[in-house]
Amino acid sequence: MSRSLILLTALSAAALLTSCGTNRSAATHPPLKTAPKVSTDRYLGKWHEVAHFPQWFQKGCVSATADYSQNKDGTIGVLNTCFRADGSQRTVSGVAEPVDASNNRLRVRFPGNFFARLAPVPEDGNYWIIDVTPDYRHAIVGTPDRQFLWFLSRSPTIPQARFDRMKAIATEQGFDLGKLVVDQHTRITR
Template structure:
């Protein structure tokens, strides 16, 4: 008699746990990416204009990312950050990105340290590839990128508003110090 009771208790416990998890899990609307990214046009240097706080970017200024398509379809990623000031010592990290949505090329996985990968979704992209909004589906990562070290205030505000509408905590954005040209 004990076995059926034990299974009933176990099943009830699992069901209760699943229900609590479902109620407490944060739900986000579907995060849409741009319809298509030409990875060769996306390649090159991007300046970080703003970001949500990331432990790996603590105290970073003058942050840049460079992307280079490889023959095997992956993308080489080279990120640079300067500590303490735009002219402070530079820290660099290299990684690889792979496309996970070949239909759009807008969803990628980036790996800087094996076996860990992070999402990199291109949410907005200027038709001339001058600026971009990149985020993660869990809404914890967000970056505003530009081909130039500075981005016009109206464009920055439009990208910030788009991020807000998509559930990102834009009030926590850190605006990255870049050198004046």
């Protein structure tokens, strides 16, 4: 099985797990708060993952980026890139669509993979933008079951004060930061 197929299968399973976890989140967590309104145009572009909760589909990644672009049909193109310690990389392409006009919850699918087409995506989305700074330089993304969390930045360098604020927001939202891993390419500055 090719590495691309393995990655796509893993992401498909993650989407399935996310959709299942979303249903039980109401019983164990208060509702996840999201950014009030997200400008899709300002959110587009490249984001560097600076920290994340480990996921088996990211195994072997020491760093990652996500590139978002506007598709002609109004959906958002997603290109995730995993960087490995040996310098190699792998990518997976997907499509995202906002759940509603607030653009703070997205349904993300990876249609190029057979298994991904079988995995249901929750109606309320599987990519929740919890926080985005007014300048769209930093964002926090997670899921209502608190099993998935990513800290994103437009650069792999992030000020310590901003990183601390992201951790505080995630903690306030009920995420267990004992699982948080800082990407190897992240530089936290004073």
